[in-house]
Amino acid sequence: MALCKFIPIFSEYYKNCFKYPYKVLKTSEHIQKLITLLSNASIDDYSRILNDFDFDSVDFEPFQSWSSQKYTRNCLYRDANFELILLCWEKGQETAVHGHNGEDCWVYLLDGEMEEVLFALDDLDQLSYESSQKIISHQLTFMNDKIGFHKLKNTNQGRSISLHLYAKPIERCHVFDESSRQFKERVLTFDTFKQLVFED
Ligand SMILES: [Fe+2]
Numbered sequence: 464m465a466l467c468k469f470i471p472i473f474s475e476y477y478k479n480c481f482k483y484p485y486k487v488l489k490t491s492e493h494i495q496k497l498i499t500l501l502s503n504a505s506i507d508d509y510s511r512i513l514n515d516f517d518f519d520s521v522d523f524e525p526f527q528s529w530s531s532q533k534y535t536r537n538c539l540y541r542d543a544n545f546e547l548i549l550l551c552w553e554k555g556q557e558t559a560v561h562g563h564n565g566e567d568c569w570v571y572l573l574d575g576e577m578e579e580v581l582f583a584l585d586d587l588d589q590l591s592y593e594s595s596q597k598i599i600s601h602q603l604t605f606m607n608d609k610i611g612f613h614k615l616k617n618t619n620q621g622r623s624i625s626l627h628l629y630a631k632p633i634e635r636c637h638v639f640d641e642s643s644r645q646f647k648e649r650v651l652t653f654d655t656f657k658q659l660v661f662e663d
Contacts (some may be wrong), residue, residue: 465552471662472482472583476571479549480607481499482484490500490659493517493520493521494521494537494539495605496516497512497521497547498515498547498563500512500516500541501547501628501654502542502544503624506567506630509567509628509630510567510569510605512605513571513628513661517575518571518601518626519584523549523626524540525657526549526651526655526657527549527551527596527624528551528654528655529551529622530553530654531553533556534550534551534553534556534557534558534617535545535550535551535654535655536548536549536550536651536652536653537549537551537653537654537655537656537657538544538649538653538655538656538657539657540657541632541656542632543631543632544630544631545628545629545630545631545632546628546629546630546632546633547626547627547628548626548627548629548653549565549625549626549627550624550625550626550627551622551624552575552577552617552619552622552623552624552625553617553622554617554619554620554621555559555616555617556616556617557608557614557615557616557617558614558615558616559614559638559639559640559641560580560582560590560613560614560638560639561612561613561614561637561638561649562571562608562612562636562638562646563606563607563608563629563633564608564633564634564635564636564637565608566606566607566608566628566629566630566631566632566633567581567598567607568605568606568627568628568629568633569603569604569627570599570600570601570603570604570605570606570615570625570626570627570628571601571603571625571626571627571628572599572601572603572604572624573600573601573621573624573625573626574592574600574622574623574624575600575617575619575624575625576597576598576599576600576615576617576618576619576623577593577597577598577615577617577622577623578595578596578615578616578618578626579595579596579598579604579606579613579614580592580594580595580596580613580614580616581593581595581610581611581612581613582612582614582639583611583612584611584612585639590612590639590644593611597618598615611613612639612640620650632652633649634650634651635649635650636649636651637649
């Protein structure tokens with residue numbers, strides 16, 4: 464089924480997006496299929512959809528960008544219900560410890576190897592280590608604020624690439640500042656924004 468997406472310029476979700484390098488891409492039918500599946504599904508079905516999806520059929524190369532300074536966030540698709548963001552990690556790059564602003568987050572590791580470290584707040588509201596896990600290529604993980612906080616690090620001996628699904632889209636989140644040992648609110652940004660447009 465062909466899906467035509469028009470971009471409502473007054474939408475809160477797109478106001479944010481126009482700040483970024485913007486390019487319209489015509490998509491392969493495979494990534495269109497994933498977005499259509501997610502658009503037509505309940506959030507309860509997202510894990511199953513992602514686990515069942517053949518990510519090897521999608522060429523993510525046009526969406527990649529790389530920086531020696533930090534991992535990059537590259538938006539593939541965003542509407543009122545969810546966003547798909549491709550993260551590109553050079554060796555050793557990592558996030559700060561962060562929350563997810565009450566939203567649900569799925570991470571599918573397309574290529575490479577990551578480490579996820581989980582944290583919680585103790586009785587004194589201090590951040591405390593909970594556990595860590597290695598994430599391997601083609602593994603799906605899930606995170607939200609009920610689970611706690613986490614950080615992700617590229618532990619591969621080279622680049623890693625991960626696809627992040629946030630439902631709903633996350634405009635800002637709490638990030639732990641190591642120097643002050645406190646959480647601070649951060650407005651999230653994209654390094655690239657290539658909204659997908661489907662053709663009839
Ligand atoms: Fe996260």
